[in-house]
Amino acid sequence: MAALVERISTYLHERGLRVVDIPIWIGGMLFLLAWASPFLWMVTTSFKYPEDVLTTHIEWIPRRVTIDNFIQVFELPVLRWALNSAVQAIIATFFCVVFGAMAGFALARMRFPGRGAIFMVFLASLMVPTEVSVVPMLLAFVKVGWASTYQALILPMIANVLSLYIFRQFFLSFPQELLDAARMDGANIMRAFWLIAFPLARAPAVAAAVIIFTLNWNNFLWPLLVTFDESMKTLPVGIAQFAPNVGTHTQIEGYAVAMAAITMLSIPSLVVFFLLQKHFISGISQGGIKQ
Amino acid sequence: MQDEHAAIDQRGHRMKQAEPIEWTGYLFVAFFAVPFLLFNVGPILFGLFVSLTEWNIIGSPDWVGAANYLQALSDPWIHQAFTNVLIYGLLIVPGVVVLGLGAALFVNAGYPLTGIARTLFFAPHVVSATVIGLVWVWLLDTRYGLINVYLGRVGVDPIPWLTSAEWVIFGVSIASVWWDMGLAFVLFLAALQDVPKDLLEAAEMDGANRIKRFWFVTLPLIRPALSMVVTLQLIATLRIFSQVYVMTNGGPAGASASPIHYIYNVAIERYLFGYASAIGVLLFILILVVTLLHRTVLRETV
Secondary structure, three states: OHHHHHHHHHHHHHOOOOOOHHHHHHHHHHHHHHHHHHHHHHHHHHOOOHHHHOOOOOOOOOOOOOOHHHHHHOOOOHHHHHHHHHHHHHHHHHHHHHHHHHHHHHHHHOOOOOHHHHHHHHHHHHHOOHHHHHHHHHHHHHHHOOOOOHHHHHHHHOOOHHHHHHHHHHHHOOOHHHHHHHHHOOOOHHHHHHHHHHHHOHHHHHHHHHHHHHHHHHOOHHHHHHOOOHHHOOHHHHHHHHOOOOOOOOHHHHHHHHHHHHHHHHHHHHHHHHHOHHHHHHHHHHHHHOO | OHHHHHHHHHHHHHHHHHOOOOOHHHHHHHHHHHHHHHHHHHHHHHHHHHOOEEOOOOOOOEEOOOHHHHHHHOOHHHHHHHHHHHHHHHHHHHHHHHHHHHHHHHHHOOOOOHHHHHHHHHHHHHOOHHHHHHHHHHHOOOOOOHHHHHHHHOOOOOOOOOOOOOOHHHHHHHHHHHHHHHHHHHHHHHHHHOOOHHHHHHHHHOOOOHHHHHHHHHHHHOHHHHHHHHHHHHHHHHOOOHHHHHHOOOOOOOOOOOHHHHHHHHHHHOOOHHHHHHHHHHHHHHHHHHHHHHHHHHHHHO
């Protein structure tokens, strides 16, 4: 016992902590546990038999499990929605990164009149919430005959100011010698960009790609508005139908199947986040700072 | 004297020669600017026009001037939606700021296992509104939801979180705080890591306890981050839609409807595109006022 106290106090001392930090740490970890528990409850519920779900007897770890709920999810065209989501998010992310890198490079390293003003216009647009322009945009897409198409899902998402901003910040501190060296070798600025600058911009490219992909994968309002056909819905919009109060499912099986559906829906975002956390958080912080 | 003139001329001349205009720059920007103009700027201008017309999805627009705006000012549903969104703001913004700052202080203190704490505090922010909405519809279920079951064990009667007009904004706000806190947390954490350690140590030497150190050293230094989080969250809350749509669809009887939810209803259920655009413009003005107020306050305090 004495030895344990000794070890704890040495440990605390080494880290510059006090005894009062122990209850704070325990309290914080309990709060963290509570914070993460909705995810655990979601996964737990998704493996339960429907009759084990609607009960006040709480089982954090189910006595018996089933994958029926996951099978039932596929009664709706989930695979088609997943395909739509993937096509939309991948293509939009690709253009966001390429266009953002080109414009970000030009605004950071090329000299032409109006450069500062152009950047200010891009930044100012961030003050306009997309929701304001979404109704007129829907009207325009309907009038052109592009409702419920991939064009409608993708085109409004291919120019993202956040991506441009991340690249511009990176290229502002890009070593001039590298560009000069390329130009000495006779490369024009376009070749210098594609052969030297862009390949070295991996960090901002990953940060921008991760953020933009997640934004698109999770995007809700625009796909909800512009897809009238069941087959052109994206995954978040389609799966929202599993809500017991909106959808056609009864409440009894509703929750178990709904949890199975959103367990599958959240896996790509969570995996991307866990794997690329650093890039994700650096990009997100810059996105906040841009305001 | 003459030498000086010559030097200036030479410098001016050299500048023109060494820094020619790189016309390719416009080309590089154009790839971004064309979709930006078409899909970001265009719809805003088009929306201003549409808001002055009566336009349903078939047929052509009829010019009605300010009629949509006048109608909006006396529409009881709009009053309710804007009142609701202010209550959302009063609940969600303090919730996100307090929990986000608390979590950031905890992670920044260097306790064991804070790496995993950082990941988990941020995790809800990366999933979609559908996930947030459905998880919380289940957690807040009146009879079998986890929250009410646990509250029942300490003697609290079941709370109709999402089914009564009195409670529904609380229910949706709890889910929203869980979703939004991660961003505030990350921004606070970045600000805390920039607080100079020696300042805190000096304050400790002078006998300041940790509450005093937080209040007099840390808090003043992270004020820009605090102000930014408040504004970002306020704007995000004014735009609240997806979780409302998934969790309650604005119900019961419009008690949880937000301005954007009402815009959605007007456009999609009633096909009143002119009217929906006008509400959008009104919401934009509200958000612009909040942003400009924030800039003014920020300039005065920093």
